[in-house]
Amino acid sequence: MTDKTGPTGGVPRERDTRLDVIRAFALLTIFVNHVPGQYLEHLTSKNFGFSDSAEAFVLISGMSVGLAYGSRFRMGERLAVTLRILRRALTLYVAHIMTSIITFGIFAGGALWFGRQDLLSEINLRAVVDRTEQGVVSMVLLGHQFGYNNILSMYAALFLMLPGFLWLYRQSAVLLLAVSGTLWLCAGIWRIAPSNFLDDGYWFLNPLSWQFLFVIGFTGMLRARAKGIARNALLLALSAAYLMISMLWVVFSWWNIDLSFGLPAVLTGFDKTFLSAPRLVHVLAGAYLLATIPALSRWAALPLSHPLVAVGRHSLAIFIFGTILAMIGQVLLFVTGKDPLFGTVYVLLGIALHFAYARYLDWQAAVMSRNANRQGLQALPVKERDRTRR
Incomplete structure (x- = not known):
């Protein structure tokens, strides 16, 4: 595949593997961060800036949605596209419930197998253990979420909003961003924010806040396809400076510095639930540099056959796989006294399994494609079949 980029940094007309590569890094980083207490966790992006892999994942998801649905939501096709989007939201909801149940089973199994009942007090499990009936209903209605199992529910909520976003975009991109x-x-x-049923809190990742980053990715991708991304020297300098300041702020723990000036926390704080502006600007600054610096853009434009592209291409399956591996890893770390060396070896093995699973998914897709082509060929008349083979 050739990367047909324009001089202003526009996206390729064919599949943009840069999205797959960055998404793969986000997925692998999420996995590493979801097994806390090992050495590799200290090397991930959250240690060098205000945002982390979750912001990158949602931004890239918005960009991918722009490619998938942006040009199709037009008169005569809106109902069909809306139904496809709602079906995707249902898939994400089912995936969230499935991973939540498996997570509960992993921790409950660990408690039984290793005789460690204290495992059931980890990652917000205790409320479901103590109030099973209410807990199960709350899980199904998304009113209770386990720790490290809260991205897919937020993502499903974003897809429920997506038809409205698409309709607003058809009216005006500026209107959509303003709303x-x-x-x-x-x-x-x-x-x-959506409330939790079993306590007084709310969702860890508030979709009403995170939708803004999703929409920025969506509209930004559609604009890039139409007009490219202009390289502005001032914006480049400001983005680089902001990333540097952010890194120093986190590395040297300057959290006691108060620059709020009485403004709301969403504009000056670092809250992840409501996606405070410093986190939002951080991920956007990084994305702008990646999109407009040719060396970085070329580095991410790997061929379709590259293992990182495969990981990013099968994002939902890989995310579920990584979540399950991470939950197993948390249990094993817990019962081994949270040995960081053991955890590091486990995470390295888990990363290798991510690539192996992506390879398997590619192989499975190729087999299904060959079978479908063979069946389609057999359905043709004999003369047409012979002509197609030639």
């Missing part, structure tokens, strides 16, 4: 930004700001100022 989305206003919703983000109001949710952050007045702490508006």
Whole structure:
């Protein structure tokens, strides 16, 4: 595949493997961060800036959605596209419930196998153990979420909003960004978020806040396809400076510095639930540098056959696989006294398994494609079949 980029950094007309590569890094980083207490965790992006892999994943997801649905949501096709989007939301919901149940089973199995009942007090499991009936209903209704199992539920909620985003975009991209930004700001100022049923809190990742990053990715990708991304020297300098300041802030723990000036926390804080502005700007600054610096852009444009591209291409399956591996890893670390060396070896093995699973998914897709082509060929008349083979 050739990478047909324009002089202003526009995206390729064919599949943009850069999205797959960055998404693969985000997925692998999420896995590493979801097995806390090992050495590799200290090397991930969260240790060098305000945002982490979750922000990168949602931004790339918005960009991918722009490619998948942006040009198709037009008169005569809106109902069909909306139904496809809702079906995807249902898939994400089912995936979330499935991983949550498997997570509970992994920790409950660990408690039984190793005789460690204290495992059932980890990652917000205790409420379901103590109040099983209410807990199960709360899980199904997304009113209770286990730790490290809260991205897919937020992502499913974003897909439920997507038809509305697409309709607004058809009216005006500026209107969509204005509505989305206003919703983000109001949710952050007045702490508006879906509630948890078993406690007084709310979702760890608030979709009313995170939708703004999703929409920025969506509209940014559609603009890039139409007009490219202009390289602005001032924006490049500001983005690089912001990333540097952010890294120093985190590395040297300057959290006691108060620059809020009485403004709402959503504009000056570092809250992940409501996606405070410093986190939002951080991921956007990084994305701008990746998109407009040719060396970085070329580095990420790997061939379709590259293992990283495969990991990013099968994002949902890989994410579920990584979540299950991470939950097993947490249990094993817990019962081994949280030995960081053991955890590091486990994570390295888990990363290798990510690539192996992506390879298997590619092989499975190729087999299914060959079988489908063979069946289609056999359905043709004999003369047409012979002509097709030639």
